[in-house]
Amino acid sequence: MLNKPSSPANETALMARVTAIAGLTFGELAEQLNVAVPNNFKREKGWTGQLIELALGASAGSKPQQDFPDLGIELKTLPLSYNNTPLETTYVCYAPLTGVSGLTWENSNVKNKLQKVLWIPVQGEREIVPADKLIGQGFIWQPNASELSLLQQDWEELMDMICLGHVEKINARIGEVMQIRPKAANGKALTDAIGENGSKILTRPRGFYLRKNFTSNILKQLFS
DNA sequence: CATTGATCATAC
DNA sequence: GTATGATCAATG
Numbered sequence: 001m002l003n004k005p006s007s008p009a010n011e012t013a014l015m016a017r018v019t020a021i022a023g024l025t026f027g028e029l030a031e032q033l034n035v036a037v038p039n040n041f042k043r044e045k046g047w048t049g050q051l052i053e054l055a056l057g058a059s060a061g062s063k064p065q066q067d068f069p070d071l072g073i074e075l076k077t078l079p080l081s082y083n084n085t086p087l088e089t090t091y092v093c094y095a096p097l098t099g100v101s102g103l104t105w106e107n108s109n110v111k112n113k114l115q116k117v118l119w120i121p122v123q124g125e126r127e128i129v130p131a132d133k134l135i136g137q138g139f140i141w142q143p144n145a146s147e148l149s150l151l152q153q154d155w156e157e158l159m160d161m162i163c164l165g166h167v168e169k170i171n172a173r174i175g176e177v178m179q180i181r182p183k184a185a186n187g188k189a190l191t192d193a194i195g196e197n198g199s200k201i202l203t204r205p206r207g208f209y210l211r212k213n214f215t216s217n218i219l220k221q222l223f224s
Numbered sequence: 225c226a227t228t229g230a231t232c233a234t235a236c
Numbered sequence: 237g238t239a240t241g242a243t244c245a246a247t248g
Contacts, residue, residue, distance in 0.1 A: 043232055044242095045244075053240095064240080076241095088243060089227090089242095090242090094239060172228045179228090187231085189237075212227095
């Protein structure tokens with residue numbers, strides 16, 4: 001029994017836990033942690049991430065920082081198809097829509113979070129019930145120069161639109177490897193943003209997401 | 225059938 | 237509402 005693991009002291013200890021849960025099904029791990037397994041994710045969409053967080057001793061809660069702040073590591077689950085390609089985009093963080101003056105790629109929340117990521121591949125096919133989905137071997141990834149450049153380009157293009165009051169013109173087609181999409185409880189959620197001519201407007205909250213091609217390439221690097 | 229836009233649960 | 241964890245499901 002793993003009982004509510006505490007925060008790992010270092011990366012080696014963290015990776016030992018990662019390897020220990022690799023090959024288990026969600027059901028097996030959930031049983032060890034005394035967690036109930038849903039029959040689908042129509043409601044508990046973040047269940048997998050929370051299960052893995054608990055198993056690895058990530059600091060819980062909704063802090064806008066890394067999951068392992070002492071280690072500088074962000075944790076992400078990555079749902080894969082039978083062909084080992086990502087089935088979903090990867091949420092990174094909220095997109096700032098106000099107070100954006102002085103914000104640069106270097107000090108952005110996106111760069112901070114993506115500097116070092118512990119990816120946990122998991123089976124994502126909807127036809128597999130959650131209890132039977134397998135946990136894969138997690139691995140640490142740090143973006144290379146090329147990836148950083150692509151991310152920075154997309155971040156700057158999107159943040160320029162936000163700064164210039166064009167947030168309403170942003171759609172999910174913009175950005176080569178990273179996009180901005182709505183991120184809210186529902187369509188009624190509104191937040192402040194910059195409108196035309198610098199006026200204040202209300203708009204739907206947005207988040208940054210990594211495109212599937214980008215995360216797919218991260219996986220390919222593992223085998224090259 | 226892949227993608228975009230919408231949505232669900234939870235903590236504070 | 238903000239922010240975490242994400243997947244769902246309507247659409248073209």
